[in-house]
Amino acid sequence: MDASKGKYRTFLVSLFLLGVTFYLASCESEWRSLWPSVVALIVVLLSRSALCGLLLGASCGAVLLAEGSLTGAVEQLLWQQFWPIFGSSWKLSAMLFTLILGGFVALVEAGGGLQGLVRRLLGSHVVDRGGAAGSAARKRMQMTVFGFGLLVFFDGLANVMLIGRLLRSAADRCGVSREKLAYLADTTGSAVACLAFISTWIAFQLSMIREGFALVGQEDVSAYGYFFRSLPTNYYCWFALILALVCVWKEFNPGPMGTAERAARRVLPVAQDQEPEVHASHWGLAIIPIAVLTLSIPVLTYLIGSESLWPFNLSKFAEAYGKAEAYVPQILVGASMLASLVAVLAYTWARGAHGYGGRVDSAPTTFLRGVREISLPVLILVAAWMLGAAISQLGTATWLCECLQGRLPVYLLPAGTFVLGAAISFSTGTSWGTMGVLMPLAISVIFSLTDGMMDVERDRLVVAGIGAVFSGAVFGDHCSPFSDTTIVASIASGVEPLEHVWTQLPFAVIAGSVALFAGFVPLGLGLPALLGWGLGAAVLGCLPRFWRSSQSG
Template sequence: MTQDASQTLTEYPSMEDQAKETRERGPLYSIGIYGAIMAGFAYLSSQYGDVDSYGFVSLLPSLLIVLVAIKTKKPLESIFAGIIAGLLLLDPTSLVTSLGDLSMGVVQNETIAWIVLVCGMMGGLINILERGGSVLSFGDFLAKRVKTKRGTMLTTSFLGLAVFIDDYLNSLAVSASMKNLTDRFRISREKLAFLVDSTAAPVCILVPLSTWAVYFGALLEENGAVAEGQGMSLYIESIPYMAYGWAALIVVLLVATGKLKDMGAMKEAELRAQKGQPIPDGVESIGFDTTHVKRPPVLVGMMNFVLPMAVLVTASIYYEIDLLLGALVASCFTMVLYFWQRLMSFGQLADAMLDGFKVMLHPIAVVAAGFMIKEINDQLGMTTYIIETLTPYLSVELLPALVFVSMAAVVFATGSSWGVFVVSLPIVIPLALSMGVSMPLTVGALLSASAFGSHACFFSDSTVLSSTGSGCTPMQHALTQIPYALIGATLAFISLVVLGYAVA
């Protein structure tokens, strides 16, 4: 080697040295970028001061969440970045105290407390069913009758339709019962999550005997859309106009039957599954522990799965569609049933319940963080800004479609499919009444927006629970699902435009 060549190699580092330098610079580079972004939000705060609405700037924290999520594929970290940005925008001088107050406020929120208990108990119940062998028995029962990949996907969809009482129950129970069968036919966990999620919120809004119907029926009465005691009647009248629920149902059945082909990230996931890897990389720890399962006979295992689910649904209906009380009754029933059959000791049952609760901690944290960003967006006036921006373009015919677009954007940005409407209904309902727009059509547009946001948002409760139960990350699920959700949203928008001219 010549002296010049030796000098050249000395001057220019090898590829390994460059890679090492990039890794070492990576964290500092990221800190610098995020620091500059947060400084920008603090500067914007000084430009707006103490105002009721921040206008277009109110959209920036949610936009930051989406961008960070696309970059990092981590929803919790992405939401936290949006929370910090939003708090800096509101008041950079009290960042720490505001974060503490916001955290305490969310933890003390009645809805969050309900979600924590429901998710935890549902996680514990599913874990008991897993460890007691009943989920495997249910899978074996189906495996003897379902012989094709198409049949497996249709069975998953129909199970989702059958479990209509609540999207939480759907997301966890259906995914747990179908994982082994979908793995056998090399269906990716992302496809399973899509099938489950598409029959969760979109189907729950179409059934008056669901937690969604009870909640929104009461909310409609509180906001003057209908007289007291008539909320459920108005909800039932609105079901034919819940365009996104019907569109999502059509899309998922087209996918299950193979009429609508795989596309984008879903196509890549299915190709990976066909090569023998249905579970994506990096998610081996997600899900419930099924090691050392004591497997009962198939028929006994089937009974041990069906009976707790039947008790769960019956008890929830008995207690006026309260899934928390239903889960409590079903958990106690299942523990007694399994202990009586000597499938598990009392200590094992208690451990299974606690371990199932642990599995749900990350989904619960993501949902709680979503409520925090929703609270910040309310303080920034984001919902009001979006509605007021669209008001000049409103007409009697276009109001339902524009309500769907605007509220779908808000729910997608906040991940709060229920909480958002506490803020928006007092604005939308009087607006529709003053313009003489059909109230069932307006409610149908609102519920369509809520279902789309719950379905498509990468940190909504439905998305997080469906991905956790199926065995993939929320971002893997969201990125593979979004093309189909957008197809459903497009169909819903067109339907609402047509209905606006035909009905409104």
């Protein structure tokens, strides 16, 4: 009865929001470009369904773009927001990559190699989850997740998908909540990819830096040089990673994460003799397919982007990544297909070696089962892209940028840029879109406001601005309910997207606040970047002690 009342209430609220949208379509207020994001967030909170919220937000955006015309809104939704998804090689590849990886993980799990790997890393089943043994197993499990996150540095989406799908059963066994698994996978995903000088992000990052300098008439600059100099000022990414380590080692779980962790420890693991269809094989049967997936992406990128394979060096490797930017979607799909073929061989060998015979599914059946399990969540990605298309056409990010331009003193430019980037990325759910809009504007604004300053001081602020844009973009990528990375991290870990947002949001806010006040504000005042880095790390390291003291007081 309560569920039916909740659905009825959500339906009435949705009708009301649609009515407001038709009214706003006749208004000239520029702030209405935020309305689709607001609608999506309200419906997600009420219905606890990301798909419903995203679709209604996309529909409201279509109504605004069609200026209140119902027929025009339907045409806008279908032909301008839905159909272009299938004309984007990146989005098609992201969907195909996600589906193939679902089948890949099903093969690795069913082959028994993953069970062998987990038992080798984490030991036997943990029953006493409240004792020292249970605490050690939880820390070991979480550090395994963190280590995998650092290993899969080349792509944020591949990171969260691979880690969530491969390690969620191990998390259950060790008493680690799936919300915590999603948080650790998501945190290491985008943050590491943004900091890595060789990744699927780097070509886009460098092109946005070049675009910013082109706007001020400086074509001949070293984008890679500015990227490397901005690394110490990319405070949010660094502090998010440091906070993840702190929460693992000191069992720091503020807000809803603490509730999720306590609930996970109360659920007893399945007894070993009751586990369904678990055939532990040699751990190499998991390591080899995972290694093929992990290594084939950089290797294929180097082969495609490099003019000559030898001699090999890091500079040549980085240059190859830039040249192969256009082929990254195809590379991701090709790598996942290659890894899946290896997983099929490993699965077939495990069946023969252990004599499973006809008692288990064939490799194609197992693969298709994994694809089927991940197919419905892919619809959430499609809905998120439809909403993103409406937000982009309404000019939401540009309007937010114009609100800041010329209204901040020079010393607050890095802090203001970070806050604006966080607002854009949270409301739009896209880190790359935030970089694309904000990076050229931030560099040009800094040049205009520092006219007459010494080149050294202006250059320092430009470097700080680049780091602030990257930090703000990743903030929303971590906690926006509209972010594709957030959605994939939750899906892969077996968590509802809204639960992942709620449990991760306190960590994002803490890391963002420390980045703002310990990093970007002092940086704007002229203090060295490494000083803010050290100050922020010290604050995060001491935070659990003060947090528990305030709670006990």
